[in-house]
Amino acid sequence: MRNANKLPKIKLHPFPHVIVKDFLDSATLDLAIDALAGLEYDFKESDLFSYWASIDLTDINHPAINILRNDIGDDTWRKKVAKSFKVKQFSSIDLAAYVYGQGDFLLPHDDQVEGRIIAYSLHLTPEITEETGGALNIFKANKEGKSKLVDSILPEYNSLILFEVSDHSWHQVSEITSDIQRLTLTGWYYA
């Protein structure tokens, strides 16, 4: 079950984003981690990224994943997210699990794909520090494409990070530089 019942105040700079701490209760958290750890992950690599990804979990019928999908995407939570970000109601969500191991990364990008309104990532790794890598870096970029690192968010265990997708939403996952596995459940809320 969801532990969090409301979203904190949205930070607007450099683009709207928020961190919801202690998102799941401990029983659901254990269930979620067990379920995601039991999935198969394929290594994905391109010029932009290097990570391990599960299959698309949007329509998978699995007891623990059904609970997770509900906690992130039920009507009540969707309405709260839409209201907090001051955007229209969502029609759907998707979700998949990602693991970043040593050397993996995701370079700066803005997530813009038709229909995506809000991006989310539920963080399920306890040991992320500045030394391990795996921070969510968010940037402000000018018209020429020069960027400034505005914030480096070290994802806390059991925190849900959400941000509004736009042509300003430049972010990256910093390279993992130690022997950890950064596990997230990630997806988008769609128009």
Add this chain to the structure above:
Amino acid sequence: MPEINVYYLESPTLSNLNRIFNSGDIPFIRLSKFFESPPEASEPKLTRQERIGYYNRQEGSAILTDFWESSTFIKFLEDATGLKPKLREANHLCYSAGDYSLLHAEESESRRLTVAYDFTKTWEQEWGGYDLYTSPNKNPLICNRDPGSLMIVKLEKADLSCTRYVSQTSVSIAQLDKIVYDLV
């Protein structure tokens, strides 16, 4: 001006290079120890160039600009590839830890011949920083850093290239003269 390794100027070698170049999915040849002796790498004036989501690296004028536009080298390119290249631009590019370029940075490029000479001093493969060439429906071409080697690649309009993200663990810098020739 540096001198091309005489081996690469012999007729049988050029004939072989031409055959190899034109037999690849993506036409390319890679020539190790391209110069008789490694050219002295002067310290070019570099500036940080960034377009977020496209590239982040240091750039300056090519170290061997005079050579890349010389009739000697143009003649060599013609013999080795069978093409008629015309110099468009010659730059020195440096990728240090965290730097990258992405394939879509070249989406508006026309048909071209690219030449990359590797000035990198030392490199470990796990640092990334390799050159990647792609063409629709063909296997990508990966060119690891190889100090002293020259890479010649023909790219069509829809073909793309980039330099892979350099790991934060890298203690060296990928350095290359990258030259683009238009094909007439």
